[in-house]
Amino acid sequence: VNVDEGDVSKSSTVLGEAYPYEEQPLWKEMKAVTKDVGSGGGNVYFVCKYCETTFVGSYTRMKAHSLKLSGYGIRGCKKISTEKAREFKRLQDRVDAIHNKKKTSIIVINPKCSDRKRKTIETCFDSCRRAEIDKVIAKFFYSSCIPFNVVRNPYWKKACTILANSKLSGYIPSCLERLRTSLLQNEKNK
Secondary structure (H helix, E strand, O other): OOOOOOOOOOOOOOOOOOOOOOOOHHHHHEEEEEEOOOOOOOOEEEEEOOOOOEEEEOHHHHHHHHHOOOOOOOOOOOOOOHHHHHHHHHHHHHHHHHHHHHOOOOEEEOOOOOOOOEEEHHHHHHHHHHHHHHHHHHHHHHHOOOOHHHHHOHHHHHHHHHHHHOOOOOOOOOOHHHHHOHHHHHHHHO
16 A cells, blocks of 8 residues: 555645545545545545554545444544544534535435435425325225226326326316216217
8 A cells, every 4th residue: 555644735645636625624634645546436545643544445434434433344543532533523513514504405315215316305395295195096096996907007097197287276076977977978989
């Protein structure tokens, strides 16, 4: 491992401009940070100022090492005191709060998405409305003993699509009498 010694901000092989210290302040707590050419991505070599150990990883792993967080595939630094780790945590939290205020839109993680895609708040509300509609449709099917394979019927899909795209607010479905007489007769004639 070829890692230059010295302070991160003074070393010539350090990727100082590639790492925004305003948003990732804990990089300053490393002795040296150099690009790991072989692994690609955001991985770098870094040497902890406190325990003198060299690691390969991203800011997330380095932060986990400095803050003594578990579950990141890296051990916490044994030389950093609990008080120092708390100080680092407060620093990171302040930076995260400032960085989050700069964002122009509210972003919500939709827990129903297995791929954990980020969604705007409007999309989240849309998915809540969809869930509500799905529940009503399911209850309709269950209470009327309608076979589940009806959802494969192209006319069912067309009816749902037309209702979803309709600009008719307050639409009330046809009554029983109209459904069994005039609408049925029209369909037979067609």
